[in-house]
Amino acid sequence: MxxxxxxxxxxxxxxxxxxxxxxxxxxxxxxxxxxxxxxxxxxxxxxxDQSKINLPLKTKSYLLRIAKNRSFEKFSRIEFIEDTFIFAIVVSTVLTGIVASFYQIVLNGGMQNRYIKMLFDFIKDNFSNFATSFSSLLGKESFVFLISVFLITFSLSFFFRVLNSEKKNIFSF
Amino acid sequence: MVKDDESLLKEYLKGDEKAFSMIIEKYEGKLLNFFYKMCRDGELAKDFTQEVFLRFINGAKNLRGESSIGTWLFRVATNILIDHKRKFNPPKIDIDESDASVSSKAEYLIEKRELKDEILKAIKKLPDAQQNALMLFYYEGNSLEEIGKILNCSLQNVKNHLFRAKINLAQILKEGKNGV
CATH class of the missing domain: 1.10.10 (Arc Repressor Mutant, subunit A)
Structure with a gap:
């Protein structure tokens, strides 16, 4: 009891x-x-005993520095991918624009160089659909071209940046 | 403004340094007190507290789902102490048997230290809810109502967790002594 x-x-x-x-x-x-x-x-x-005692200031600043570095590493990884992504978008857009404009010039007879003319005649003869559609920036092939260039540029730049990067710890998740 | 653990953790994971600074402010004293009481060594208490925060920096992303940052920190703190005690056995105290008062005091202190160590190891064997309730109430100093909110349970349930935890600890210690 x-x-x-x-x-x-x-x-x-x-x-x-x-x-x-x-x-x-x-x-x-x-x-x-x-x-x-x-x-x-x-x-x-x-x-x-819930008395308020504190860590020495030196220890606190050390901890804050470590936390800051950790956070910087994490954000460097994100920035690394973001930068590569933006680079690939810019390269693929510019390249697609150049190629499409080039086609416009050739199709309108503006390109007089006989070697380039020969090249485009060859493409036109063998890939007529592609060539016709590519004359417009909104054509299906332009879009496929843009995506392909983007993927290739993104993969290559990512690969080479990883190889050459000083931030070797970008994979140390 | 005092922020709750959940928002502090979210902000820290987003890279906010102030959030980490606030986490240190909130828990440094509690951890230092805890370590000091467990090992009676101020320098060691500081080193261990620093180690807990370093582990937090590296493992904060695994904290999602924890009831509070505090319970996680105290779990880590308990592990650090157990590891430390495993590596460094406490020095034996020579008792001068001619002095009865010194002898009984030393015996008392040894018993207290042994009980502390045994409890520390036994806590790990308790169910999570009971461990959390113990840490939140005794180590962190929260009220029963606050713990109810954190653990999402009634006041009676919190009391029950605390009570069952102590009963279970007594049982585990008894079994340990009997060599079960």
């Missing part, structure tokens, strides 16, 4: 560090409740 009362007291008062006379007597007689009281006291000691 006393054990039940004592357990109820511990249940209701998880931060208690003192006992009344009745319970004090009980824990002297009951090993199980004594152990429970010892454990409660061990933990209550932590709760009692």
């Amino acid at each position: 006393e054990c039940e009362k004592f357990e109820k007291f511990i249940f209701e008062n998880p931060e208690a560090t003192t006992l009344n006379g009745q319970f004090s007597q009980h824990i002297k007689e009951c090993e199980k409740c004594e152990k429970l009281w010892e454990i409660q006291n061990e933990f209550a000691e932590f709760r009692l």
Whole structure:
């Protein structure tokens, strides 16, 4: 009966560090409740002392520096991929624009160089659909060309940047 | 303004240095107190606290789903202490048996230290909810109502977790002594 009362007291008062006379007597007689009281006291000691102590400033600045470097590494990885992506978009757009304009010039008879004319005649003869469609920047082939150039540029630039990058830790996730 | 752990963690993971600084402010004292009480060595307490924050920097992204940053930090702190005690056994204290008062005090201190070590190891064997409740209430100093909000359970449930944790610890310690 006393054990039940004592357990109820511990249940209701998880931060208690003192006992009344009745319970004090009980824990002297009951090993199980004594152990429970010892454990409660061990933990209550932590709760009692919540005094504010701080880490030395030197340690704090060291930790902040490490956290900052970690965050910089993480963002460098994102920037690395972003830069490559932007580079590939610019290269593929410019290249597609140049090729499409070139076709326009040739188709309108503006290109007089006979070797280039021969080259485009060859393309026109063998890939007529492609050549016709490419005369417009909105043509299907222009789009396929743009995507292909983008993928090739992105892959190559990513590959070479990884090979040549000083940030070798970009894969150290 | 005091921010809750969840938003602090989110901001830290986005790369906000201030959030990390606030996490240090919030937990440095609690961790230092914890380590100091467990090993009674100020320098060691500082080193261990630094180690906990270093592990946080490297492992913060794995924290999603934890009830609070504090429970994670104290879990790490417990592991660090257990590892340390495994590597460095505490020095034996020679008791001068001719002086009864010194002898009984030394015995008491040894018993206290042993109990601390045993509890530390036994905590790891408790279910997560009970471990979290113990850490949030005793080590972090939260109120029962705050813990209810953090763990998303009623006040009675929090009390129950705390009570069951202590009963289980007593049982584990008893089994340990009996060599079960």
